[in-house]
Amino acid sequence: MSTKTVLFVTGAFVTHHCWDEWKAYFDLRGYKTIAPPWPFKDATAAELRQRQPHDTELADLTLSELIDHYADIARALPEKPIIIGHSLGGMITQILLNRDLAAAAVAIHSVPPQGIIPYEFSFLKSTWGALGLFTSLKKTYLMPFGTWQYAFVNEMPLAEQKKAYDQFTAPESKRVARGGLTSAAALDFEKKHAPLLLTSGSLDNIIPAHLNNRNFKKYKRNGSVLEYKEFPGRNHHVLAQPGWQNDADYVLNWINKY
Numbered sequence: 001m002s003t004k005t006v007l008f009v010t011g012a013f014v015t016h017h018c019w020d021e022w023k024a025y026f027d028l029r030g031y032k033t034i035a036p037p038w039p040f041k042d043a044t045a046a047e048l049r050q051r052q053p054h055d056t057e058l059a060d061l062t063l064s065e066l067i068d069h070y071a072d073i074a075r076a077l078p079e080k081p082i083i084i085g086h087s088l089g090g091m092i093t094q095i096l097l098n099r100d101l102a103a104a105a106v107a108i109h110s111v112p113p114q115g116i117i118p119y120e121f122s123f124l125k126s127t128w129g130a131l132g133l134f135t136s137l138k139k140t141y142l143m144p145f146g147t148w149q150y151a152f153v154n155e156m157p158l159a160e161q162k163k164a165y166d167q168f169t170a171p172e173s174k175r176v177a178r179g180g181l182t183s184a185a186a187l188d189f190e191k192k193h194a195p196l197l198l199t200s201g202s203l204d205n206i207i208p209a210h211l212n213n214r215n216f217k218k219y220k221r222n223g224s225v226l227e228y229k230e231f232p233g234r235n236h237h238v239l240a241q242p243g244w245q246n247d248a249d250y251v252l253n254w255i256n257k258y
Contacts (some may be wrong), residue, residue: 091164109207153235195225198212
């Protein structure tokens, strides 16, 4: 049984509780897991929504600060962790891997780092509001339910969509969202790295599979272990979408090789 630590990195628009079932699943299989919250988001989704839109501490958070937050956590561990991130957390995972802070890494439906232009209409439709152009950066952004339906839980029954929204959706910093357009989101695609798996879902609107595939293809083939896997029938709510255990099993089997 492995005793390695898995560091789960949370994406935007949700709380770290999106990893609760994955943590339990990995714990039962011999891993030590941690899923630290973002700065100023250590609460339930309902509690965080009560602060909307005047949570100035969260509103002031930048992408660089968020990446450094997780980098500091990784460095403080006794050994390099396996880092697994979802969405924006996937991009952060790629950056932490690039900083040589991971023993292996998995980027699940990852937001593309700088250098990959996300021209897909569904990506722009899903994320435009979070950029908050022409709105105050002192106010946080809360994804409306209609956008959540399109961006995260498309093709799911309405009752499940509403339950997921209530359970997970939280306000977000527009500064973090805009950081994805800056050098804060940059990494060196030519640098050798520890094993990396990138996954995508055929139903994902916010991060379409072909956007993930372009992310994968951006890496230079330099002898580093690099793999890509597309799962049919998976939307962006992949961490809690019914059948998530199949994705978790694939990830577990992959990291067990390294």
